[in-house]
Amino acid sequence: MEQADLIWHNGELVAWEDAKIHVLTHGLHYGTGVFEGERAYETPAGTAIFRHHDHLQRLLQSAELYYMPVPYTLEELRAATHELIAANGLTECYVRPIVFRGYGQMGLYPLDCNVEVTIAAWPWGAYLGEDGKRHGIRAKVASWRRISHESLIPHSKASGQYLNSVLAKIEASKAGYQEAILLDSEGFVSEGSGENIYAVRDGQIVTPPQTAGILDGISRKSIIQIAGDLGFEVIERNLVRAELTLADEVFMSGTAAELVPVREIDDHVIGEGVPGPVTLEIGRVFDDALHGRDPRYADWLDVVQVPTKTA
């Protein structure tokens, strides 16, 4: 991975290579952490974090769902992220805040264990590859089911929960596909290992609802808004697997991946096997929104003052 110079850890900026924790950190053993994935883009107004407030709000909500008191306010985390991006002189980057139970107590009762916060930022290219973004990816329905709300909390972006995504991702990758699609515990389509999913048929866009075990994606909210503004009907309802295969177009969205067309699922070609017109149109406006080129979505940008580097 690419590195940056500094990482924000519990209120201090430390050198990238010195941002270390103890091997008996609670979060490492029991997955007791919650995190976010955000991106900052170069825009005409300067470097801007996309929907920063929404990401930090989800981080605090994820923590609350696991009874984790975060020792910083949303405003403090926002300021820390700005400070970090500026200190690293990053004009475009991925941002990874993580809140986790630290070192000091072992055992499954975590509430006496201190809570630590780290924010890292570094340059990170297209998560599913530039080629995948442009021409579409090949995906496979995983044999693993998406975690259920009966056992875990799909609405929380919690570290331990990602073992589910990891298994699905390994399975898809070993079988030669770029991404996994997970069904929920009832067999309805849920989402990708790190992306929400959409099927387009006869100009109508369908995406699984909040009750299908999805992470309530911030890109998803943005895409629903953009699609509506473009005049498309977006329906949140349960989808069965065959509806993906029979769709005219399928695409996925996530902060890391951005908007990615899906050209094949389980070796069935979707539509014409190339990104379709609805995917392309929404993708173009979404990309404009991310890069501050569409004034309708200017409120989604949190501009960071990054000093220009002197030689």
Ligand SMILES: Cc1ncc(COP(=O)(O)O)c(C=O)c1O
């Ligand atoms: C499991 C999962 N689903 C969906 C998403 C998409 O969410 P967002 O658009 O907020 O990045 C992500 C990425 O964070 C994810 O990890």
